[in-house]
Amino acid sequence: MRRAVITGVGLVTPLGLGTTANWAALCAGHSGVGSLTQFDTSRLPVRIGGEVRDFIASDHISDRRVFKTCHRSAHYALAAVGLALAEARLDLARIDRTRLGIATGCGEVGPCVTEFLPMLHATLADDGRFDFRLLANRGQRHLDPYLVVKALPTNGLAHMSIAYQAKGPTFSSASASTAGAQAVGEAMRIIQEGEAEVMIAVGYDSLLLPSVLLHHHKLGLLAGGPGDSEGAVRPLDRARSGYALAEGAGAVVLESAEHVECRGICGLVEVAGYGLGFDPVFPGIEGPCGNGAGEGRGTARAIRCALTDAALKPDEIDMIKVEGEATRAGDRAEWRAVTAALGAAAAVTPVCALKGAWGHQGAAAGVTELIAAALSLRAGLILPTCNFRDPDTDVGATVVRGAARPARLKSALVVSRGFGGQSAAIVLRAVADGALSSEVGT
Amino acid sequence: MSGQSMRRSVAITGVGMVTPLGLTAPESWATLCEGRSGVGAITLFDASGFRTRIAAEVRGFDSSARLAGCRHVGEVPRAVGFCLAAAREAVADAGLDIGADPESVGVSIGSAAHLPTPEELLAYAARCNGHGYDFTTHGLHGLRSEWYYQRLFQTASAFVAINVGALGPNYVSAAACASGAQAIGLGMRAIRRGEATAMVCGGCDSVITPLMLSGLCILKSLSRRNHDPAGASRPFDRGRDGIVLGEGAGVMVLEEWEHARRRGARIYAQLAGYGTSANAYRVTDVPRYGDGGVLCMQRALVDAGVLPERVDLISAHGTSTPQNDRAETAAIKTVFGPHARRLLVTANKSMLGDTVGASGAVELIATAFAVRDGIVPPTINYESPDPECDLDYVANRARRVPLKVAVKNAFGFGGINTSLVVMRARSGTRAAWDARREPAGATERPCAAL
Numbered sequence: 053m054r055r056a057v058i059t060g061v062g063l064v065t066p067l068g069l070g071t072t073a074n075w076a077a078l079c080a081g082h083s084g085v086g087s088l089t090q091f092d093t094s095r096l097p098v099r100i101g102g103e104v105r106d107f108i109a110s111d112h113i114s115d116r117r118v119f120k121t122c123h124r125s126a127h128y129a130l131a132a133v134g135l136a137l138a139e140a141r142l143d144l145a146r147i148d149r150t151r152l153g154i155a156t157g158c159g160e161v162g163p164c165v166t167e168f169l170p171m172l173h174a175t176l177a178d179d180g181r182f183d184f185r186l187l188a189n190r191g192q193r194h195l196d197p198y199l200v201v202k203a204l205p206t207n208g209l210a211h212m213s214i215a216y217q218a219k220g221p222t223f224s225s226a227s228a229s230t231a232g233a234q235a236v237g238e239a240m241r242i243i244q245e246g247e248a249e250v251m252i253a254v255g256y257d258s259l260l261l262p263s264v265l266l267h268h269h270k271l272g273l274l275a276g277g278p279g280d281s282e283g284a285v286r287p288l289d290r291a292r293s294g295y296a297l298a299e300g301a302g303a304v305v306l307e308s309a310e311h312v313e314c315r316g317i318c319g320l321v322e323v324a325g326y327g328l329g330f331d332p333v334f335p336g337i338e339g340p341c342g343n344g345a346g347e348g349r350g351t352a353r354a355i356r357c358a359l360t361d362a363a364l365k366p367d368e369i370d371m372i373k374v375e376g377e378a379t380r381a382g383d384r385a386e387w388r389a390v391t392a393a394l395g396a397a398a399a400v401t402p403v404c405a406l407k408g409a410w411g412h413q414g415a416a417a418g419v420t421e422l423i424a425a426a427l428s429l430r431a432g433l434i435l436p437t438c439n440f441r442d443p444d445t446d447v448g449a450t451v452v453r454g455a456a457r458p459a460r461l462k463s464a465l466v467v468s469r470g471f472g473g474q475s476a477a478i479v480l481r482a483v484a485d486g487a488l489s490s491e492v493g494t
Numbered sequence: 495m496s497g498q499s500m501r502r503s504v505a506i507t508g509v510g511m512v513t514p515l516g517l518t519a520p521e522s523w524a525t526l527c528e529g530r531s532g533v534g535a536i537t538l539f540d541a542s543g544f545r546t547r548i549a550a551e552v553r554g555f556d557s558s559a560r561l562a563g564c565r566h567v568g569e570v571p572r573a574v575g576f577c578l579a580a581a582r583e584a585v586a587d588a589g590l591d592i593g594a595d596p597e598s599v600g601v602s603i604g605s606a607a608h609l610p611t612p613e614e615l616l617a618y619a620a621r622c623n624g625h626g627y628d629f630t631t632h633g634l635h636g637l638r639s640e641w642y643y644q645r646l647f648q649t650a651s652a653f654v655a656i657n658v659g660a661l662g663p664n665y666v667s668a669a670a671c672a673s674g675a676q677a678i679g680l681g682m683r684a685i686r687r688g689e690a691t692a693m694v695c696g697g698c699d700s701v702i703t704p705l706m707l708s709g710l711c712i713l714k715s716l717s718r719r720n721h722d723p724a725g726a727s728r729p730f731d732r733g734r735d736g737i738v739l740g741e742g743a744g745v746m747v748l749e750e751w752e753h754a755r756r757r758g759a760r761i762y763a764q765l766a767g768y769g770t771s772a773n774a775y776r777v778t779d780v781p782r783y784g785d786g787g788v789l790c791m792q793r794a795l796v797d798a799g800v801l802p803e804r805v806d807l808i809s810a811h812g813t814s815t816p817q818n819d820r821a822e823t824a825a826i827k828t829v830f831g832p833h834a835r836r837l838l839v840t841a842n843k844s845m846l847g848d849t850v851g852a853s854g855a856v857e858l859i860a861t862a863f864a865v866r867d868g869i870v871p872p873t874i875n876y877e878s879p880d881p882e883c884d885l886d887y888v889a890n891r892a893r894r895v896p897l898k899v900a901v902k903n904a905f906g907f908g909g910i911n912t913s914l915v916v917m918r919a920r921s922g923t924r925a926a927w928d929a930r931r932e933p934a935g936a937t938e939r940p941c942a943a944l
Contacts, residue, residue: 091626092626092627093626094626095623095626095627095628095629095630096626096627096629097629097634117777121777149774150771150789153770153772154772158668162608162609162610162645163609165610165614165615165618165619166618166622166626166627168610168615168619169619169622172615172616172619182612182613182615182616182704184539184540184541184543184704185540185542185543186543187543187704187708188541188542188543188544188545188708188711189543191708192708192711192712195705195708195709195712197712197713199609199705199708199709199712200607200609200706200709200710200713201713201777201778201907203607203608203609203709204606204607204670204907204908205607205647205668205669205670206668206669206670206672206906206907206908206910207777207907207908209772209908209910210772210773210777210907210908210909210910211777211908213772213773213774213908213909213910214774214775214776214777216774217774218772218774219771219772219773219774219785219786219789220771220772221769221770221771221793222669222770222771222772222910222911223676223680223770224667224668224669224676224906224910225665225666225667225668226647226648226666226667226668227647227648227651227664227665227666228646228648228666231666234665238680241683241687247793262618262626262627263610263614263618263642264642266627266629266634266637267637267639267641267642269634270634270637270639271639327689328600328662328663328664328665328684328689329597329661329662329663329664330600330601330652330655330660330661330662330663330664331661332655332656332659332661334567334649334652334653334656335567335639336567336568336639337565337566337567337656349597349661350597350661350662350664353597353661353662357689470648471646471648472646472648472649472651472652472666473648473652473655473656473664474648474651474652474664474665474666475664
């Protein structure tokens with residue numbers, strides 16, 4: 053079985069662009085969550101979120117068609133991929149492009165409802181009815197000509213493949229927070245199975261739309277009434293009350309270990325294990341699986357599978373990056389899953405959650421948070437969980453407060469759970485100089 | 495791992511369909527073989543003002559009967575309703591007891607795109623004061639969560655998993671028109687790797703909506719043959735002028751071969767190969783010679799361990815657009831060489847319309863039936879040959895011919911392609927061709943950087 057190694061990462065988050073800015077802010081325990089400025093929130097029930105600031109798309113994207121035909125989140129994705137490839141120092145001219153593939157996890161790409169207002173004005177009949185004939189004759193002219201194009205998750209993937217002439221295998225998922233993690237996991241499998249030498253895995257999302265905000269608020273998932281800001285999102289804390297929606301993108305470059313060796317580098321971290329599962333809870337309904345529902349049985353399965361895949365025992369995991377969505381029920385169910393899968397090791401293994409720092413980046417989170425764990429392994433530092441103060445009896449995790457804590461880290465477990473029940477776990481393993489062998493010992 | 499050389503094989507043991515041609519899989523398959531079109535005037539809303547006023551609608555779907563006892567939230571979105579019904583049919587058809595080991599069974603469902611409904615837009619418009627929303631007066635009253643779920647890609651996959659009780663791997667495939675095919679390919683891989691014993695896989699979509707129709711009319715991608723609905727979808731015919739929208743769902747149960755055999759399941763066919771690729775060409779066009787299609791068909795054949803000369807049938811993507819059908823024909827010729835003249839090519843979209851995210855799954859199920867029964871459904875409306883499309887498209891009348899290996903193509907928007915390989919299950923022969931070959935991607939590959 054071939055091994056897959058991450059050689060470059062790219063981040064576009066509310067804490068900044070690129071690895072350096074994000075890593076410094078994460079280590080210092082900073083939060084990128086704040087008052088929303090992209091639209092008027094004065095008459096909305098929620099006013100905070102994690103916005104990507106100071107992002108100039110044209111600094112990162114040369115193909116001008118992208119600006120017209122792609123959703124904003126795809127701009128972030130293309131920027132993150134560019135950053136990751138630059139960091140990997142891959143000379144694309146020397147790569148067989150049919151062996152270069154792309155895996156994406158895509159989130160919200162729908163238009164903001166306000167974009168439809170001009171169309172609506174032209175489409176409403178005198179009695180206020182939505183008139184389909186008026187839509188065809190008048191309203192249609194006010195629609196974005198790329199309405200359908202933008203709403204397709206393959207649009208971003210297509211632009212990436214064009215930008216880098218990547219004709220290798222593809223994977224395109226839209227399983228919310230888990231989407232990005234699945235993109236990394238499937239990219240790893242594609243390399244393991246020999247279908248590609250290099251894979252780009254990217255997660256991207258922009259949940260900062262009034263309609264998304266309102267729906268999540270209505271479901272009771274969001275933190276922060278009017279007046280609250282940076283400190284509102286408190287994963288794993290006793291006083292947690294929900295997450296803040298955010299946006300961004302994360303991208304990683306994965307290469308086969310042989311390819312990494314050929315290039316004479318050692319890479320950042322190895323993707324060593326991958327597992328999936330499903331928790332049958334959907335807002336409003338519970339599954340027929342009885343106590344499997346709220347207990348995170350699917351997440352526990354995902355973790356067990358990832359550990360088996362990486363051939364690691366629970367006590368060999370040195371840190372856990374949890375989803376930590378910061379809702380009361382979510383963190384509780386996730387912690388039960390972690391405990392069910394890891395047993396006694398769960399309580400003593402340091403845990404970190406990143407929703408306080410970046411907000412909920414949706415499909416991007418699966419990759420951005422995995423990158424944070426990878427950088428932790430590399431630096432030997434466990435990141436603090438932003439806004440964590442008081443432990444909860446429901447969540448008996450070992451959480452780092454304040455600033456990053458040095459530790460000897462060889463492997464990390466990364467857990468992702470999505471809105472809808474999909475969950476994924478990935479095991480990352482540190483690579484030491486010279487220690488990398490292209491084949492697992494038989 | 496010692497299991498490497500004896501790769502697990504994957505059997506198709508249950509199928510379910512809700513399509514414009516029938517409300518169950520057997521009914522849809524029978525209509526496909528008759529060569530009847532499911533296209534007609536749009537009835538779901540008043541489309542009389544649009545450039546395109548025709549589509550292949552699902553007719554007579556009784557959701558209260560088909561979804562009786564299902565767990566869901568509020569009103570089920572149309573596509574998700576089709577999907578739940580098809581999934582139930584497939585699981586019942588397979589006779590699989592998922593409750594015996596829920597963690598060993600996964601779900602993988604794809605769909606293409608979702609736009610808000612007019613109802614939701616109106617609700618927001620009523621709360622808009624020109625600059626932004628005002629939720630201080632009306633509050634959130636009347637803001638229905640179903641509107642949001644309707645737009646989420648993961649709803650179908652989650653609802654299916656909840657209702658069949660599967661806690662294993664759960665994929666939400668979003669690869670435009672290749673969504674259903676990608677979902678099935680992912681399911682096959684999960685079984686092969688030992689991550690699941692069975693996967694409930696497929697696709698669903700219902701994009702015959704006012705906004706989607708508007709958006710597609712603007713892009714000029716739809717057929718305008720409004721005067722002749724049944725003749726509008728004419729893949730590979732010289733007179734083809736665009737896509738005819740369809741809707742529906744196709745779901746199948748994939749199962750590890752030995753598991754299926756041990757419990758005495760009926761096996762429709764073997765799913766043997768999966769390949770993907772990107773055109774890396776243009777977002778709204780395809781390369782003239784179908785390069786990306788060549789790569790994904792080749793990858794699927796390598797994955798299945800099948801030589802191109804062994805292929806008897808190709809179930810084409812065949813969208814009835816001038817560009818796709820020309821490029822796909824060129825791609826088939828490149829992959830199969832002289833054998834391209836001998837194999838059969840059929841386009842189910844001539845009858846089903848383009849069921850978008852469901853198409854890959856629905857048409858793969860039809861391919862499994864074809865291989866099992868030795869019947870190739872026709873490409874209807876094939877009247878005047880296009881000099882650039884000169885293969886045997888099984889024009890207008892189904893053909894009875896023994897089939898061993900078939901390839902299903904599904905090419906998604908932006909040039910994101912998927913191909914799958916289906917093989918006839920021969921009684922008593924385990925894993926037919928699989929055992930002969932090393933897993934895909936030999937390890938001797940040279941380092942690309944050198």
